[in-house]
Each structure stands twice: as C-alpha cells, then as structure tokens.
Amino acid sequence: MKLNHDEFTALLAKALDSDEKEASLALEAWVDAVVRETEENGSCDVTGLGTFRKGEDGSMILEPEQSLSLEVNHKFAGMSPIEVSPPTSVRPEAEEDAAADADPGISDPQKPDREDDKIRDEDDKIRDEDEIPGETIPEDTEQEIPASDTPEEPADEHDPFGIKEYEEEGFPDDLEEELEPGASFEPDAESRSEEGKDEAEPEFESGRRPEYPEHEKDTDDESQFEYDPEGTSDPDEEKLGFDSEFDDESDAERGDEGDPDREPDAEREFEPVERDDYAASDKPFTLPKLSLSQRMKPSKGASKNQSRNKSAKIMWLIPIAALLIVALLLYFHFDGQRLSRTHLGDQAVVQDEIPVPIPEEENDEEQVVQEFVPSPDPAEEVAPPPDMDVRPEPVEDVATEPADEVIRDLALPYGLMGPEEEVLIGAYTIVVHSLRNERKSEIEKQRLENQGYKATRWSTVLPSGITTYRVGIGQFKSVSDAERAVEELPEPFRSNNFIIRIR
Amino acid sequence: MTENKIEKEIVTILVAHLKKHDQVQINGLGTFSISHRKQEQKQEKDGRIVMNPPADIIAFTPEK
Structure with a gap:
C-alpha cells in the first residue's frame, strides 16, 4: 500500500485534531526543519524514526533506529547465515558437519529443542562472523558426533601392544x-x-x-x-x-x-x-x-x-593379557551388533542387507530380514513392520557403509508434501509464515497441512523478547533440495519465504 | 500545538505504516518504503558457502 502526501496529511490532521490545511502547514514546517538541520549540521535525529544524514553526493540518507529496523524485519528477525557447504580445505569439523547434513535425524542422538532456536553452539557463533545480530541459527545438531568416531591410529604391525614404546x-x-x-x-x-x-x-x-x-x-x-x-x-x-x-x-x-x-x-x-x-x-x-x-x-x-x-x-x-582384552572387546562388539539388529526395526533391516556369514543362531533373524527388504516403492520403504519401533535410534556404525547410507536416505521421508515427520528434526524447511499470534500460526499450519504440505511450526524468541511463531513447509535433506522445492510453491510463498534448519 | 507534538504525531503515523510495509511519500522530504532482500548464497574467504537470510529493510529515497 502506498500512502501519498495528501493521505498522510489527512491522517496527521486527524491525529492533531485540526484541519488538513493546518496539518499540511505543520508537516511542511517539520520537513523544512529536518532538511535544514541536515544540511547545516550534517545530521538530524528524529526520535522514533532514526537519523537523517547528508550523503557524499549531498543527498539525504536515513539511518533507521535499531528498534524500528527490528520491528520492520520482525518476520526474519534473528535469522543468521546457514552454512551450505564446508570450506574447500576440509577440516575434521567440517567433515562432521557434512556427516550431520547427510543424516541429520540420525546422527543427532538427542532430539534438538526446536521450540527455542536461541540456543546454539559456540562454534556457530564463532563461525558466523557476519551473523545478523540477535538470533540464532538452529544448527546445533551438527557438532554432536561423538569423539569416539575418530579413527584410531593403526597399531604397529611388529609391536601391536606398544611394548617397544614402553621399553x-x-x-x-x-x-x-x-x-x-x-x-x-x-x-x-x-x-x-x-x-x-x-x-x-x-x-x-x-x-x-x-x-x-x-x-x-x-x-x-x-x-x-x-x-x-x-x-x-x-x-x-x-x-x-x-x-x-x-x-x-x-x-x-x-x-x-x-x-x-x-x-x-x-x-x-x-x-x-x-x-x-x-x-x-x-x-x-x-x-x-x-x-x-x-x-x-x-x-x-x-x-x-x-x-x-x-x-x-x-x-x-x-x-597374552593384551590379547585377552582385545578378544573380549571384539566379542562384546560383535555381540552388541547382533543385539542391536534385533531391536532396531527397519534400521536393522537396512544393515542386514550386506551378506554376512551368519551363525546358526542368526538364521531366524535373516528370514525376518528378507521379509522386510525395502521394495522399490518409496511408500513401502517408509512403512515399518507393525511390531517394530519406527524411530531410528542412533546406530553406531550405520554411517560407515555407503550402501546402507543410500538405502536409508531413500527410506527417510524427505520432501515437500506429506505428514510432518518428527524423525527429520535437523532437516531444512521453507518458512512461509512468521507470526506473533500463536493461534493464528496454528491455523496457518493446519491450513497448509490440509493442502498436503509437511507443515512444521515452532516458536522463536526475538532479541526484543517477542515470541514469533514460524510455520515451515517441507522437510529437506539439503538447502539445494529446499531451493528446488521453492520453485514448485505457489505465490505468495514462492516469492516470500526463507529456508531454515529445523531444530 | 507544539513542534514536539507535531513531530511525534508525524513519526507515529510514519512508523505505523512502515511496520505494515506501506510506502509513505512526504513532499519535500522523500519516500519511505520497505525493501525485501532475498536470501542469497555467498562464498566466504575460507571457501565456505553460506546462505544469508532474507531481510526487510527500511529504504528512504530523498526527493530531488
């Protein structure tokens, strides 16, 4: 909407309880005073609006007040840059980030708090030097890969127990x-x-x-x-x-x-x-x-x-003692894997795709595996066995095998349409609503769900203390996937949205 | 009707409309509007590609 000078004068007259002519004179006088002061002093402060300054070319520049800028930008307030790709020289940390990006839902053992994206890692604060002051980016799932994943140095072939070192x-x-x-x-x-x-x-x-x-x-x-x-x-x-x-x-x-x-x-x-x-x-x-x-x-x-x-x-x-310890560790390791297969539902099914010589006691389990081999139909891939737990708990060594990774990604219900998946916390979404009214945000979410979108809603506390409720649609594995989905959105969502990571 | 009151009322009307993302034109001064900056990808010096968030920014075009 555009408010021209006459309309503005009419509103001012109403506010001043005077006629339009008087209001117009008052407005002209105020404009003259501001322009004159800016010309003479180089700047003119207007409380509640900002500071008019004289630019290099002699024109006037407005530096709006911080509170006003925040109010105007309330929909995006507190957003900060999100990292799309790691540095060219890949750091170990960046590799972890990439791993987290590849599988945000599973690599994060704890369900992140998406109700408050003020909380974030110190690393992110350091990394985002050009961060917009104020908010927070919900990327805390990236850094939580346990240190135990770091590969150990191979033992010396001739001195596997480090005796030489001790000697x-x-x-x-x-x-x-x-x-x-x-x-x-x-x-x-x-x-x-x-x-x-x-x-x-x-x-x-x-x-x-x-x-x-x-x-x-x-x-x-x-x-x-x-x-x-x-x-x-x-x-x-x-x-x-x-x-x-x-x-x-x-x-x-x-x-x-x-x-x-x-x-x-x-x-x-x-x-x-x-x-x-x-x-x-x-x-x-x-x-x-x-x-x-x-x-x-x-x-x-x-x-x-x-x-x-x-x-x-x-x-x-x-x-001998060292050998015994190693043997015990190996025993518990493989025994733990076998136990995890029996409890992990479809995740275990995916793991068991690799043909491994299975002892007699696992024959029954192998039959179960064959029953639930993922079919080419994605819908069937998503559907878990009825008596098994759907939620993919963190599996220690799932990410080590690329074949398993691909199969599991196919099984995860990323996309724009469908029901919201709690397991995809950490995925990216397209924010289409940023509202201060909780009830209205819930209504908008329901409306989007009725249209078939994966709708997600969460709240964000802005630096000003105001709580904003954001509604996003879709859950995507990467930013580029989300960007492609934006092209499919109808207006006004296609031209008025932003991509964020779900916490 | 003091100058302060006039200024206060002018700013109140102006800010109220800017919050609604309206464009406000004042003769002799210029036009106030809200410009939307889309989110954009940017490559940092260390090779990282970051996506900067969108923003709504107050824009002022002075009258010539």
Missing part, C-alpha cells in the same frame, strides 16, 4: 608397581659376569646417572630400600628387595673409601657393568629399574635364574 620410554610408574619387587629384566646373563668390579664405578658417577632419572626422583623409595651391608635393617624391608645400584652409588657419593668389613656379597650386588654393556652396545637402555633386588636371592646363580624366569613370564604375560 624405550620406561614403564609408567603404575605398571612398575605391578611388577613383583624381586622381578628383574636381565637382558643377558653374561653381562653380569664382571659385576662387582670397582673400576666401573667412576663411569657410573661421571656419565651414566642421567640415564636413570627414576633414582633421582624416588627419594622416598631410596630411603625405604637403603643399602644395608651390615644386615641391620629390618628383614621385611629387605624382602622388598631394592638393593640396587643407587645404594652403591650413594656409597660412592659418600666417598666410598672401602669398607674393610664389607661383605663380599654386598660387593657383588653392585652392578655397574650392566650399564657399561648398554653403553657399549647401541641398544637403548631398557627398563632401568629391572635390575632391582638381587638381595632376596639365596644365592647368586639361583637368584639370576629365578629372576630370569620371572622376567620371561612377565614378558609373555603382557601380550
């Missing part, structure tokens, strides 16, 4: 604590042939110490396992058996002048030669604490054999 870096403290106190990983029995020789001691002091950082930090253990050549310490303490190089080193640090009363066994317990062997060879020193506690051995030879046996056992036990 190179040393076992973590908690693992070391699990070892028996007397356990010793002696790499070579011959390396002990020269043990007890004092000439190795200066080397140990001069250069090797930094290779044994555990000794520096384990000061408490040090006192606990203090060397006791006189045998005066408590026997229980000795059972723990950390005699070790460090005690001898501490002797050396104290200035080991040579104790005449020192027992020969105590001398033999000192094992710097091991380190020399490691130093001479190129092998990295492994398991520095493993040369602990020969003191609990009754005799040297027997103790060596015993410790070797223990170390060998432990070396075997670790991979």
Whole structure:
C-alpha cells in the first residue's frame, strides 16, 4: 500500500485534531526543519524514526533506529547465515558437519529443542562472523558426533601392544608397581659376569646417572630400600628387595673409601657393568629399574635364574593379557551388533542387507530380514513392520557403509508434501509464515497441512523478547533440495519465504 | 500545538505504516518504503558457502 502526501496529511490532521490545511502547514514546517538541520549540521535525529544524514553526493540518507529496523524485519528477525557447504580445505569439523547434513535425524542422538532456536553452539557463533545480530541459527545438531568416531591410529604391525614404546620410554610408574619387587629384566646373563668390579664405578658417577632419572626422583623409595651391608635393617624391608645400584652409588657419593668389613656379597650386588654393556652396545637402555633386588636371592646363580624366569613370564604375560582384552572387546562388539539388529526395526533391516556369514543362531533373524527388504516403492520403504519401533535410534556404525547410507536416505521421508515427520528434526524447511499470534500460526499450519504440505511450526524468541511463531513447509535433506522445492510453491510463498534448519 | 507534538504525531503515523510495509511519500522530504532482500548464497574467504537470510529493510529515497 502506498500512502501519498495528501493521505498522510489527512491522517496527521486527524491525529492533531485540526484541519488538513493546518496539518499540511505543520508537516511542511517539520520537513523544512529536518532538511535544514541536515544540511547545516550534517545530521538530524528524529526520535522514533532514526537519523537523517547528508550523503557524499549531498543527498539525504536515513539511518533507521535499531528498534524500528527490528520491528520492520520482525518476520526474519534473528535469522543468521546457514552454512551450505564446508570450506574447500576440509577440516575434521567440517567433515562432521557434512556427516550431520547427510543424516541429520540420525546422527543427532538427542532430539534438538526446536521450540527455542536461541540456543546454539559456540562454534556457530564463532563461525558466523557476519551473523545478523540477535538470533540464532538452529544448527546445533551438527557438532554432536561423538569423539569416539575418530579413527584410531593403526597399531604397529611388529609391536601391536606398544611394548617397544614402553621399553624405550620406561614403564609408567603404575605398571612398575605391578611388577613383583624381586622381578628383574636381565637382558643377558653374561653381562653380569664382571659385576662387582670397582673400576666401573667412576663411569657410573661421571656419565651414566642421567640415564636413570627414576633414582633421582624416588627419594622416598631410596630411603625405604637403603643399602644395608651390615644386615641391620629390618628383614621385611629387605624382602622388598631394592638393593640396587643407587645404594652403591650413594656409597660412592659418600666417598666410598672401602669398607674393610664389607661383605663380599654386598660387593657383588653392585652392578655397574650392566650399564657399561648398554653403553657399549647401541641398544637403548631398557627398563632401568629391572635390575632391582638381587638381595632376596639365596644365592647368586639361583637368584639370576629365578629372576630370569620371572622376567620371561612377565614378558609373555603382557601380550597374552593384551590379547585377552582385545578378544573380549571384539566379542562384546560383535555381540552388541547382533543385539542391536534385533531391536532396531527397519534400521536393522537396512544393515542386514550386506551378506554376512551368519551363525546358526542368526538364521531366524535373516528370514525376518528378507521379509522386510525395502521394495522399490518409496511408500513401502517408509512403512515399518507393525511390531517394530519406527524411530531410528542412533546406530553406531550405520554411517560407515555407503550402501546402507543410500538405502536409508531413500527410506527417510524427505520432501515437500506429506505428514510432518518428527524423525527429520535437523532437516531444512521453507518458512512461509512468521507470526506473533500463536493461534493464528496454528491455523496457518493446519491450513497448509490440509493442502498436503509437511507443515512444521515452532516458536522463536526475538532479541526484543517477542515470541514469533514460524510455520515451515517441507522437510529437506539439503538447502539445494529446499531451493528446488521453492520453485514448485505457489505465490505468495514462492516469492516470500526463507529456508531454515529445523531444530 | 507544539513542534514536539507535531513531530511525534508525524513519526507515529510514519512508523505505523512502515511496520505494515506501506510506502509513505512526504513532499519535500522523500519516500519511505520497505525493501525485501532475498536470501542469497555467498562464498566466504575460507571457501565456505553460506546462505544469508532474507531481510526487510527500511529504504528512504530523498526527493530531488
């Protein structure tokens, strides 16, 4: 509708309770004042309307007040840009977005709150730099792919359990604590042939110490396992058996002048030669604490054999335990898949399309699958078995197989016409009504439903605090699908709509 | 009838019609109208393609 000057004057006269001539004079006077002030001062504020400014070319420009702009744009107020495609250099996050776009209804394990699209991800806020101030875009379904979906790094073929890594870096403290106190990983029995020789001691002091950082930090253990050549310490303490190089080193640090009363066994317990062997060879020193506690051995030879046996056992036990854990995990994984097939209705049907050798107990299930193989007719594809749950619950590994993806997409009732599908929350829709009257919005929704459209209605709280009820038609997998559907819409919807993502 | 009251009444009538998306012409000043900006796709610097929402914007065409 167009309101010309005369009509405006008539309305003003009515508002001022005066005749039109007087109102016209008043209006002219106000216009002259505004123009003059803008010309002279460069701007003129009009409360409730905005600011008139002088443009570069000398013409007047109006900067409307924010509240007025919001009022005028109430239908689209709060909308923000939606991402149609990810960046060219695909980030992992963008891949997740794409996955969410591909299957918004299923990738989102929680039903999003479409009653309030003010809530949105922080990521979206950061991403949408050119966002229209105020609203929110209902895209929170994008970021909710669980982190467990990230692929794990493949294990080393020759070291699937990471033992090498532990050997190179040393076992973590908690693992070391699990070892028996007397356990010793002696790499070579011959390396002990020269043990007890004092000439190795200066080397140990001069250069090797930094290779044994555990000794520096384990000061408490040090006192606990203090060397006791006189045998005066408590026997229980000795059972723990950390005699070790460090005690001898501490002797050396104290200035080991040579104790005449020192027992020969105590001398033999000192094992710097091991380190020399490691130093001479190129092998990295492994398991520095493993040369602990020969003191609990009754005799040297027997103790060596015993410790070797223990170390060998432990070396075997670790991979065996790891294998057992892997086997258990695999068992539960496949068992869980089998259970999920029995509970997932048509989703399970889609999964079972891939021919998999099925054990005897699944034969019955396979028959069920064949009964509900999706037919070429989309209507039949949508129709679920009567005794099964229709709602596609999030399935962990459904999206991993492209064939399944295609079949499932065919089964989802995207489109412009038909009943509204709750399972398609997260799809895109074409908004054709944005109303402040809830009842009217419901009436419009019903009207559209009667015309056969998939009609969706939800509310949005605008930044001004006003609640707006929006009515959309159609549920589409992508924005481009929605754009194509817009071309099919009748007027006035075809020229007056916008596409938004349903929450 | 003060200037403030006149201005207030003028703005009230003008704003009321703009909210109804009416076009208002005032001689000596210009024409106020509402222009609709359609939603449009735009490519960002990082390669993302975003769809900007539509908007209804107040437009003012000064009288020459």
